Amino acid sequence: MNDKKAGRSLPSVLMLILFIVFTVVALFPLFALLLASFKPSQELLRYGLNLKIQPELLTLRNYMSVFLPNEFGATSSYLLWYKNSIVITAVFTVICLLFSSLVGYGLAVYRFAGRNLIFLMVLVVMMIPIEILLLPMYKLMISLKLIDTIWGVILPFAVAPLPIFFFRQYAMGLPKDFLDASRIDGCTEFGIFFRIMMPLMAPAYGAMAILQALHSWNNFLWPIIVLRTNEKLTLPIGLSSLVTPYGNNYDILIAGSLLTVLPLIVLFLFFQRFFISGLTVGGVKG
The missing domain is CATH 4.10.280 (MYOD Basic-Helix-Loop-Helix Domain, subunit B)
Structure with missing residues (x-):
C-alpha cells in the first residue's frame, strides 16, 4: 500500500x-x-x-x-495616459463582451436562414490580418469624425470575431430546457438572455474579460493611428515616446512599464476562478 x-x-x-x-x-x-x-x-x-x-x-x-510631473516635465502626462488606458480598456471590454455574447448566443440558440453563413463569415474575419483592415477602418473613422477620440479606438473592434466564436461554442453546451421553461412563463427573449443565460455564461465572461482587456490594454498599432494629441494617448504610445533619437529615458520607461502591469494583475486575480473553467468548457461542444 x-x-x-x-x-x-x-x-x-x-x-x-x-x-x-x-x-x-x-x-x-x-x-x-x-x-x-x-x-x-x-x-x-x-x-x-x-x-x-x-x-x-x-x-x-x-x-x-x-x-512628479512638476519636477520632471518629460513624464508630465503619465497619469493622464494611465487614465486614458483604463477608460478605454474598461469601456471596450464591457461593450465587446455584451455585443459579442449576444451575437454568439444568437448563433448558438436560434435557428434561422443564413446562420451558418454568418458564422462562416466570422471565421473568415478571424483569419484576416488586422493590417489589411487598417486603411478602410481609418477612412471610416474620418467619415464618422472619430479621429482623436476614444470611440475611434473602441468602436471598430466592439464586436470581435474571437469572442463571438467563444461565446457560441460555450452557449451550445448550455441546457436548452431553461429556454422553453422561461418562454412558458412569459419571459421575453432578452429577459431569457439577461436573467438566465448570462449568469450561466459567467465563466465565459470571466475568461473573455481577461483576454479582451489584455488586448485593449496592450494595443499599440490602432491607437497610434487614430489618436493625435498628447492628452488622448494611451500608455503604450506614451511610453514609446520616451525613447527618441535625442535621448533615451530607459530608467523612467522601465519604471513606468512596470506600473502598467498592476491593473492586469488585479483583473486576473478578480476573474481567475472563471478563467480556466471558461476556457476548458468553452472549447467543448455540447
Missing part, C-alpha cells in the same frame, strides 16, 4: 518541480525589470539588464520621475 502511494506521489512531485522551474523562468524577466527600475540610467546603459544587486545604487528617483 505504501509502495502504491509512493508511486502515485512521485509523478506529482516531479510535476510540482517542473511547474516551479517554469514559474521561475517566467518570472525571471519581470524580476530583472523590477531590479532595473531602481537603478540610475547610467547603470542601465553601461551594464544593461542584470541581476546584480548593489544597494548603494538603488534609488526611487525613477518612480519619482513618473509621479
Whole structure:
C-alpha cells in the first residue's frame, strides 16, 4: 500500500518541480525589470539588464520621475495616459463582451436562414490580418469624425470575431430546457438572455474579460493611428515616446512599464476562478 502511494506521489512531485522551474523562468524577466527600475540610467546603459544587486545604487528617483510631473516635465502626462488606458480598456471590454455574447448566443440558440453563413463569415474575419483592415477602418473613422477620440479606438473592434466564436461554442453546451421553461412563463427573449443565460455564461465572461482587456490594454498599432494629441494617448504610445533619437529615458520607461502591469494583475486575480473553467468548457461542444 505504501509502495502504491509512493508511486502515485512521485509523478506529482516531479510535476510540482517542473511547474516551479517554469514559474521561475517566467518570472525571471519581470524580476530583472523590477531590479532595473531602481537603478540610475547610467547603470542601465553601461551594464544593461542584470541581476546584480548593489544597494548603494538603488534609488526611487525613477518612480519619482513618473509621479512628479512638476519636477520632471518629460513624464508630465503619465497619469493622464494611465487614465486614458483604463477608460478605454474598461469601456471596450464591457461593450465587446455584451455585443459579442449576444451575437454568439444568437448563433448558438436560434435557428434561422443564413446562420451558418454568418458564422462562416466570422471565421473568415478571424483569419484576416488586422493590417489589411487598417486603411478602410481609418477612412471610416474620418467619415464618422472619430479621429482623436476614444470611440475611434473602441468602436471598430466592439464586436470581435474571437469572442463571438467563444461565446457560441460555450452557449451550445448550455441546457436548452431553461429556454422553453422561461418562454412558458412569459419571459421575453432578452429577459431569457439577461436573467438566465448570462449568469450561466459567467465563466465565459470571466475568461473573455481577461483576454479582451489584455488586448485593449496592450494595443499599440490602432491607437497610434487614430489618436493625435498628447492628452488622448494611451500608455503604450506614451511610453514609446520616451525613447527618441535625442535621448533615451530607459530608467523612467522601465519604471513606468512596470506600473502598467498592476491593473492586469488585479483583473486576473478578480476573474481567475472563471478563467480556466471558461476556457476548458468553452472549447467543448455540447
